[in-house]
Amino acid sequence: MASKNNDGQDGPRIIQCFIDTRPLWPVKKGNARNEVQELKTVASRAFSLLTEAEQTSVLKYYHLKDAKMSMVSHLLKHLIIAKCGIPWSRTTISRDAKGKPCFNPQAEDNHVILDFNVSHQAGIVSLIAAIGLKDVAVGTDIVCVNERSHQDYAHINKYGFDDWVDVHADVLADSEVAFMKSAPVDGRTRGAESVIERQLRKFYAVWCLREAYVKMTGDALLAPWLKDLEILDVQVPTAKERIDPISLEEGEVVRQFANYFQGKAVTDVKTELTAFGMHYMIAGSMRIPKELRDSGVKLGKWIQLDLEKDILDVAEAAS
């Protein structure tokens, strides 16, 4: 399979893409477990591209929406390995010592240099990858600001926003907690009309950037340094004007410069945050070694993929 990027280019590159699973594979409404099992039929083409273990793990989900995101997550991880010229049958997904999914090439594929990361939230699955870039690490995270609004508002209405932030304070830097609680919130309103909505959007923006950074390192929940990472002065990206509430049109992109680790400015990590639709934000994080700092490698646009054309056709051609 040709190793082309979204612009038809070969060579070392960063790939950022996402897919909306919400309209995929509609099934007859019914018992949640039966709905998930229906994927075997309605999504048979995609399903057959997964390993037996992956198929089993997808079918264990209780909710259809989670099973669909898991299925697409598996597909995207295989796809990015296949993009490096590896036949689909050898696109085995492993985990590194910290648990971050990775590709451990067999001898015949050991020319492949690849780091990738996946996130899924509220029906959307994102993938970021660094291909052919030695020692570059990447991470991504998606948030959907209103996905848990029922629970968020129940707590905030009873105990206040500051208390709600405190619930999450264990995994945030103290400076971030102060930033989230501090007024005024950004006056720009698109994607967040009330003060609480704007405060929540600010919280989730910081959260999303943090997660992308933490996932880039692979340390994830085990990171003993979570409170030493400070993502400061976060500007919250606004949604695009006058969009359909269910659209995923791209809004503002915000480049995050003020990252600190143990009090020192972080200079080898680039992080960005992009608004999609009214409520989604996707973050990308990339650590670049000194030698590549001037190579022009940078984060770019998130490209929305089409399941059939961009995944299934490509996968089958690589099979």
Ligand SMILES: CC(C)(COP(=O)(O)OP(=O)(O)OC[C@H]1O[C@@H](n2cnc3c(N)ncnc32)[C@H](O)[C@@H]1OP(=O)(O)O)[C@@H](O)C(=O)NCCC(=O)NCCS
């Ligand atoms: C495992 C963890 C990274 C998942 O994050 P999440 O926000 O729940 O879920 P996301 O959808 O963003 O990411 C899930 C994907 O992360 C990837 N992942 C799993 N372990 C990972 C690790 N150690 N490092 C990087 N990525 C990892 C997987 O690809 C997974 O998707 P898959 O199971 O379909 O392959 C998360 O539990 C975690 O540790 N988060 C960071 C710690 C934290 O407390 N953060 C709070 C603010 S920083």
